[in-house]
Amino acid sequence: MAAPREPRKKTTRRKKDPNAPKRALSAYMFFANENRDIVRAENPGVTFGQVGRILGEKWKALNDDEKVPYESKAEADKKRYESEKELYNATKA
DNA sequence: TTGGTGATTGTTTGT
DNA sequence: ACAAACAATCACCAA
Numbered sequence: 724m725a726a727p728r729e730p731r732k733k734t735t736r737r738k739k740d741p742n743a744p745k746r747a748l749s750a751y752m753f754f755a756n757e758n759r760d761i762v763r764a765e766n767p768g769v770t771f772g773q774v775g776r777i778l779g780e781k782w783k784a785l786n787d788d789e790k791v792p793y794e795s796k797a798e799a800d801k802k803r804y805e806s807e808k809e810l811y812n813a814t815k816a
Numbered sequence: 817t818t819g820g821t822g823a824t825t826g827t828t829t830g831t
Numbered sequence: 832a833c834a835a836a837c838a839a840t841c842a843c844c845a846a
Contacts, residue, residue: 739823740843746824749839755827763828771829772836778827779837797839800825808842817846824840831833 744811747804753796754782 758778766774782790 748825751838752826759827774828775836782838
């Protein structure tokens with residue numbers, strides 16, 4: 724009950740940390756990497772607003788097992804951020 | 817201990 | 832360069 728995600732403020736947040744350990748990517752990013760060329764290839768002419776939306780549709784259109792490879796990458800990417808955050812707290816402190 | 821916040825990630829396209 | 836839909840995230844810090 725808290726943490727409502729309806730009012731999405733503007734995008735492109737800004738950093739506030741000295742070293743800014745940027746976070747990690749998300750499954751969508753990995754999936755999008757594969758879909759961007761696919762969706763765009765199947766939707767020639769569909770502009771960003773549309774492709775972006777279609778992408779999300781397909782994303783969940785996949786079975787949980789289909790997004791598994793993306794999830795796995797998401798985990799690995801998180802670990803990636805893990806190292807930066809590690810150095811962040813190490814160097815910032 | 818717990819909560820929720822914000823910040824971020826990457827893509828697409830168009831000007 | 833940036834802007835929003837699309838989705839996930841999830842570590843971060845504080846009281």
